[in-house]
Amino acid sequence: MTMLQPDEAETETEAPTAELKMTARDVDVFYGTNHAIKSISVDIPDKTVTAFIGPSGCGKTTFLRCLNRMNDTIRNCRVTGEIRLDGEDIYGRDIDPVQLRARVGMVFQKPNPFPKSIYDNVAYGPRIHGLAGTRAELDEIVERALTRAALWQEVRDRLDAPGTGLSGGQQQRLCIARAIATAPEVLLMDEPCSALDLIATAQIEELIDELRESYSVVIVTHSMQQAARVSQKTAFFHLGVLVEYGETSRMFTNPSDQRTQDYITGRFG
Amino acid sequence: MIGYLFLLIILAGAAGFFINRRAARARMAAGERLHSMAAFHGAYAVCLSALPALVFTLLFLLFEGPIVDAILTASLPADAVADMDPGQLSLVEAEIKSIARGNVFGEPEPWKRDAAAYYAALRHNATLALWVAVIAILGVGLALARRRVSARFRARHRVERVIGWIMLACSGTAVLITAGIIASLLYESIRFFEKVPIGEFLFGLNWEPQIPIREGQIAGSGAFGWVPVFVGTLVITSVALFVAIPIGILSAIYLNEFAAPRLRAVAKPLLEILAGVPTVVYGFFAILVVAPAIRTAGATLGIDVAPNTALAAGSVMGVMLIPFISSFTDDALSAVPQTLREGSLALGATRGETMRKVLFPAAIPGIVGGILLAVSRAIGETMIVVMAAGLIATLTINPLDSVTTVTVQIVTLLIGDTAFDNPKTLAAFALGLMLFIVTLGLNLVALGVVRKYRELYD
Numbered sequence: 001m002t003m004l005q006p007d008e009a010e011t012e013t014e015a016p017t018a019e020l021k022m023t024a025r026d027v028d029v030f031y032g033t034n035h036a037i038k039s040i041s042v043d044i045p046d047k048t049v050t051a052f053i054g055p056s057g058c059g060k061t062t063f064l065r066c067l068n069r070m071n072d073t074i075r076n077c078r079v080t081g082e083i084r085l086d087g088e089d090i091y092g093r094d095i096d097p098v099q100l101r102a103r104v105g106m107v108f109q110k111p112n113p114f115p116k117s118i119y120d121n122v123a124y125g126p127r128i129h130g131l132a133g134t135r136a137e138l139d140e141i142v143e144r145a146l147t148r149a150a151l152w153q154e155v156r157d158r159l160d161a162p163g164t165g166l167s168g169g170q171q172q173r174l175c176i177a178r179a180i181a182t183a184p185e186v187l188l189m190d191e192p193c194s195a196l197d198l199i200a201t202a203q204i205e206e207l208i209d210e211l212r213e214s215y216s217v218v219i220v221t222h223s224m225q226q227a228a229r230v231s232q233k234t235a236f237f238h239l240g241v242l243v244e245y246g247e248t249s250r251m252f253t254n255p256s257d258q259r260t261q262d263y264i265t266g267r268f269g
Numbered sequence: 270m271i272g273y274l275f276l277l278i279i280l281a282g283a284a285g286f287f288i289n290r291r292a293a294r295a296r297m298a299a300g301e302r303l304h305s306m307a308a309f310h311g312a313y314a315v316c317l318s319a320l321p322a323l324v325f326t327l328l329f330l331l332f333e334g335p336i337v338d339a340i341l342t343a344s345l346p347a348d349a350v351a352d353m354d355p356g357q358l359s360l361v362e363a364e365i366k367s368i369a370r371g372n373v374f375g376e377p378e379p380w381k382r383d384a385a386a387y388y389a390a391l392r393h394n395a396t397l398a399l400w401v402a403v404i405a406i407l408g409v410g411l412a413l414a415r416r417r418v419s420a421r422f423r424a425r426h427r428v429e430r431v432i433g434w435i436m437l438a439c440s441g442t443a444v445l446i447t448a449g450i451i452a453s454l455l456y457e458s459i460r461f462f463e464k465v466p467i468g469e470f471l472f473g474l475n476w477e478p479q480i481p482i483r484e485g486q487i488a489g490s491g492a493f494g495w496v497p498v499f500v501g502t503l504v505i506t507s508v509a510l511f512v513a514i515p516i517g518i519l520s521a522i523y524l525n526e527f528a529a530p531r532l533r534a535v536a537k538p539l540l541e542i543l544a545g546v547p548t549v550v551y552g553f554f555a556i557l558v559v560a561p562a563i564r565t566a567g568a569t570l571g572i573d574v575a576p577n578t579a580l581a582a583g584s585v586m587g588v589m590l591i592p593f594i595s596s597f598t599d600d601a602l603s604a605v606p607q608t609l610r611e612g613s614l615a616l617g618a619t620r621g622e623t624m625r626k627v628l629f630p631a632a633i634p635g636i637v638g639g640i641l642l643a644v645s646r647a648i649g650e651t652m653i654v655v656m657a658a659g660l661i662a663t664l665t666i667n668p669l670d671s672v673t674t675v676t677v678q679i680v681t682l683l684i685g686d687t688a689f690d691n692p693k694t695l696a697a698f699a700l701g702l703m704l705f706i707v708t709l710g711l712n713l714v715a716l717g718v719v720r721k722y723r724e725l726y727d
């Protein structure tokens with residue numbers, strides 16, 4: 001939808017997309033007549049943690065769910081604008097949202113392990129996408145995912161136990177393992193720690209920092225301390241608009257917008 | 270008369286309620302802090318007046334008849350009734366009572382007239398006593414309740430305790446009635462097993478309940494092996510489930526997960542109409558539409574088809590069970606949390622994969638429970654099979670044959686002139702008992718399945 005000339009477009013995609021994983025341009029989202037997201041443009045770099053912060057109800061979840069087209073499942077939700085993954089329009093005609101979601105994984109606010117064994121939870125994605133040819137390969141994928149999610153040591157002896165029997169923090173790490181077992185390129189996390197205690201939160205934050213080596217991570221959080229701890233880029237949302245976007249360190253020390261200033265100093269939120 | 274008594278009790282209760290409530294409110298208005306709300310003081314008056322009066326009246330009416338009868342029997346002149354057996358005596362007493370009511374036939378003996386007059390007087394006194402007692406109870410109760418209205422009186426606790434007793438009595442009634450039903454089934458069945466050995470009934474392969482009604486009739490002795498009858502029930506139930514389970518589950522899956530909301534809004538009520546169709550109408554349908562269709566189809570294919578096939582009765586019963594299974598499936602699927610659905614979709618699963626691998630497995634306990642309850646219904650279903658299944662018990666599992674079912678046999682055994690000491694009649698109770706045991710077992714299994722899976726899935 002951009003009106004760029006072909007040669008201009010070339011230069012634009014060549015230089016920055018080497019490190020830009022996803023780009024959003026003028027994205028609007030409507031729930032029926034409710035205009036929830038207003039013309040948001042954001043660049044999400046690769047191998048970086050990007051945090052979305054803002055008071056609740058400002059549209060963080062809604063925008064995050066545009067990035068893997070989860071909003072398609074909400075009946076009265078309409079998304080306009082352009083979102084590209086590696087330069088490819090994810091709302092384009094020839095994109096199947098099912099395949100897109102295998103590339104852009106998601107971890108939800110509340111841990112939602114399937115009522116299956118721990119093993120089957122992690123093997124779910126690899127199985128439906130045919131990532132493993134043999135049982136041994138599948139075993140290896142499961143072990144690697146659980147190891148990366150810092151859960152392997154705790155569950156290696158009870159892979160057949162139901163995933164729903166784990167503690168809250170373990171369940172959330174299981175959900176992260178489940179997401180990374182599918183080998184996504186981008187990992188979206190919607191307030192992944194909001195249902196967890198402090199220790200579990202610390203474990204997940206450590207994990208997010210490690211995931212940055214291989215993935216582009218987008219994390220929604222309403223805790224500014226968390227954003228400051230785990231992210232390199234921060235986007236501040238307010239009432240459906242993107243107020244400010246930039247380096248996390250700069251945002252927290254020297255915000256350029258008064259609303260950001262007010263939010264991070266706790267004047268509202 | 271009794272109607273007026275109940276009216277009096279209700280009016281007294283209402284009056285007590287309002288009087289006490291007013292008294293309590295007056296105290297509140299006067300600045301006292303009452304332990305209980307005014308309405309509880311009112312309700313306390315009801316508990317102390319109308320409730321005991323009601324219980325007393327019911328008990329009185331329950332025992333009045335037998336007691337008056339006993340007094341009447343004792344008063345009859347000894348020489349007149351000395352050599353009567355109990356049957357004759359009760360005839361005489363019935364005559365006396367009808368004389369007392371004014372229906373005099375012929376010229377009764379003078380002692381019967383005297384007895385009738387005595388009986389009438391007894392009844393009259395009894396009614397009078399009832400009225401007096403009820404009025405006394407109401408009066409005392411109201412007065413007591415009125416006196417207890419005070420700031421510290423804990424009317425709420427008393428009323429709550431009474432309500433607790435009433436609820437206990439209600440649930441006790443349900444349990445008692447169930448126990449009574451079981452006891453009567455057991456009693457008659459035991460009488461049956463005195464005449465027909467239980468082993469013969471349980472394992473016999475022949476069901477021909479023809480018993481000579483008169484001595485020396487040539488019908489010979491009947492055979493009471495329930496196996497063919499039960500197999501008939503199983504065949505028809507299997508056919509029914511074969512129809513109902515796939516259609517019920519698949520339609521529920523479609524309507525719950527894949528259908529457009531508008532289609533769902535139309536189709537779901539339509540499906541539920543099936544549950545409201547009277548079983549007699551299903552019976553017509555089986556006889557007039559399905560059975561002829563199956564016969565015609567059989568004739569074209571050159572297959573020998575009996576006139577009353579298990580297939581016809583079973584498939585129509587299956588249609589009856591569709592809404593049962595589909596609504597259980599629908600509920601079970603709707604109960605699966607939305608977060609699981611999204612979790613699966615977010616991993617790049619299609620809606621079909623999400624259904625097959627996450628939603629359906631999570632819904633299985635509910636679905637299995639629904640299926641087992643449907644089986645219980647199919648086994649106990651009577652009208653469709655009475656109309657559309659056969660009467661002769663043939664031991665077969667061919668659905669194109671004519672079979673009979675346990676319920677059909679119970680009905681035919683009890684229809685017509687029957688004596689209740691005849692094995693033919695008693696056999697109906699034995700069949701009923703077996704039916705009860707089987708459905709009870711199924712329900713227990715259903716509960717067990719649901720509970721076991723819930724442990725895993727919650």
Ligand SMILES: Nc1ncnc2c1ncn2[C@@H]1O[C@H](COP(=O)(O)OP(=O)(O)O)[C@@H](O)[C@H]1O
Nearest residue numbers: 031034036055056057058059060061062063074
């Ligand atoms: N499924 C939905 N249907 C209708 N409106 C929704 C839905 N989800 C969110 N909204 C609306 O969109 C706005 C943004 O919500 P959300 O994205 O959940 O905010 P946040 O995650 O920042 O708290 C809110 O006004 C909310 O009411």
Ligand SMILES: [Mg+2]
Nearest residue numbers: 060061062190
């Ligand atoms: Mg949110």
